[in-house]
Amino acid sequence: MATGRFQAWPWHTGTVLTALAVLAPVLALVGQAVQGSGAHWDHLLQFVLPDALAQTLFLLAGVGLLAAALGVGAAWLVTAYDFPARKVLSWALLLPLAVPTYIVAYAYLDILHPIGPVQEAVRALLGYASPREFRLPDPRSLPGAIVLLSFVLYPYVYLTTRSMFASQAAHLMEAARLLGYGPWGAFRHVALPLARPAIAVGLCLVLLETLNDIGASEFLGVQTLTVTIYTTWVTRSDLAGAAQIALVTLTLVTVLIAVERHGRRRLRYTGNRRAAPIRPRRLPGAAGWLATLLGVTPVLIGFVAPAAYLLALALERLGGGQGPSPALLRAAGQTLTVSALATVIVLAIGLVVAWSRRILPRARAWRSALSRLTTLGYAVPGTVLAIGLLFPLMAIERGLAALRATIGLDPTGLVLLGTPAALALAYVIRFLTIPVGTLEAGLDRIPPSIDQAARLLGENVHGMLRRVHLPLLRPALAASALLVFVDAMKELPATLLLRPLNFDTLATWLYAEAARGTYEEGAIAALGIVAAGLLPVILLARLLDRPAS
Incomplete structure (x- = not known):
């Protein structure tokens, strides 16, 4: 037993160090903001x-209300009713997840421009000749x-809520019907209250993504x-003021998470897993086609229209003999x-955290607290994380400079700040929750008897992970x-x-192109991001349909 604990020590140490690294930017941000001058606070x-x-x-x-209505409505539509294209819509409703919010805004600013295709078509239909005679409301508004944000982010609510609706037993709905409720009454008084925990989770993700949005x-x-x-x-080059505003944002994030957990703290649902799920009711004729139209509309607005427009712009540029510029290829x-x-580092750290939780025999509360701390970064908006990370990195740079001076090396120059390493570190902290959650779920599905059998066969902690669990975790690792x-x-x-100077990614390239008002080459960058985003959406769609098969 002592040997096992000694072998587990490096994994537990790695988890503790990871939790401290994730917590450091938050603590540094709070410290810097609180120590800021009163004049800053007065001005802010x-x-x-x-x-x-x-x-x-x-x-x-606004986004919370509209995204919740779209997500819950779409989830109930494909769960409770059968209509044309229902099977296609069940996964197509996830497609807006492939398009980042800033890309949708970028596309619709051009689509809905006063001389863009939509307004030109509307004016031609109404008999107007120029934008001075008629124009639609400006999308540049609250x-x-x-x-736009609601039609991109509603799949978070749809994803969690549809899973809950699909797991509800049909006999509950039948009991509601016997008590005199119609379809709307059964949904309102039975299905919707049971789905409140799932709606709360999805809505919290929507609000966090909205708060994180900048583009x-x-x-x-x-x-x-x-x-x-x-x-x-x-x-304005005001780092102290930015830190103080970031503290306000962090407080708002904390309130959102607290409200979400408070809202579902007493909500529990216990049912018979063998009970038959809800059986979709066939909608004949016009009602079925109306349901199809309702289901297609969010997909058209949130994915098809912006993706098709970006594709048309990209093909127009490529068809004109103008390929991607060298700068865009370098950004790619x-x-x-x-x-x-960042992916390699995140997977390695996530595996350390998840495996530490698996092999820690006691102190469950401590284990749970460490695991939660390592996933804190996802709830922190990117701008807040970046500012909080800046202060620890500056302290590390000063320490490294002093160390180089002590051993006779040139103390000037940056090792982390102003290099891709700082950017990769921000990605690691922000997205660590993905592999930690996925790998912990994967390990939880492996029965403890396998660990006991491996130990009886002479495997230590490290060998058990390498020879037994890693092969079983390959799907979770690939998905993460x-x-x-x-x-x-x-x-x-x-x-x-x-990002360092003269260092662009596809996202920042698109941001710069939009700021300059040049859409053709920005469309190629946006299309590349959308194409990459389709891969996890396809994975999610397959996982969502698996229980029903």
Whole structure:
């Protein structure tokens, strides 16, 4: 037993160090913000925070309500009813997840431009000749941001809620019908209350993604807290002010997570796993085609329209003999390199954390707390993480410079800051929750008897992982690698703030193209991100349909 504990010590140490590394940016941010001058706080409270906080709260409320309505409605539609194209829609409703919010905003700003294709077609239909005579409302507004973000982010609610609806037993709905409830009453009084925990989880993810967004909000003219952090640091060179705004954002994140957990703390559902699931009711004739139209609309707005428009722009450029520029190809190569580096590191650390939890025989509360700390980064917006990470990295740089001076080397130059290493570190902290959660779930499905058998055959802790568990964890490792790689490719806020000089990824390239108003080459970068984003969506769709097969 003592030998086993000694062998487990490196894994537990790695978990503790990981938790400290994830916690360090948050603690550094809080410390710097609290130590900031009172003049900064007075200025922020008087001129900056009221408007930014109000716009952020309105955006969160609007996106939360609309995304919840779209996600819950779509989930109930494909679960409770049978209509044309239902099987296709059951996975197609996930497609907007492949398109980052800033790409949708980028595409729709051109699609809905006063001289864009939509408004030109509307004016031609109504008999108007120019934008001066008639134009649609400008999408650069708070309502425009609410609508576009909702049609991209609703799949988070759809994904969690549909799984809950599909697991509900048919006899519960039949009992509601016997008590006199119609289809709407049964949904409202039985299915919806049972699905509240799943809705809360999906809605919390929607709100966190909305708070993390910077590209779409800035493109659409909404001055959120995240956008304010970026402009305060980059445009005004006010790092102290940016840290203080980031602390407000972090407080808002904490409130969101606390509200989500409080809302479902007493909600439990216990049912018979062998009970028959809800049987879809056939919608004949016009009702069926209306259901198809309702299901197709979110997919058209959230995925098909922006993806088709980007594809048309890219083909137009390529068809005109203008291929991708060398700078864009270099940005693509840098994107793949830093994303692959972050993926390898994240998988290695995630495996350490998950395996440590598996082999720790006692102290379950401590084990659970460590595991939660390592996944804290995903809840922190990218801009907040970048600013919090800056202070520990500066301290490390000063220590390395002093060490080089002590041993007679040139103390000038940066090792982490201003290099891709800092960017990869931000990706690691932000996306560590993906492999930790996936690998812990995979290990939980492996019965403890396999560990006992391996020990009886003479395997130690390291050999048991290498020879027994790693082969069983290959699907979880592959899924984690795919999700981390694609999320790192799409990450914009942290990349904008921590990238080195003259270092572009596809996301920052697109951001710069949109800022300049040049859409043709930006469309190629956007299309590459969308194509990569389709891979995890296909994986999710297969996993979602598996229980039903």
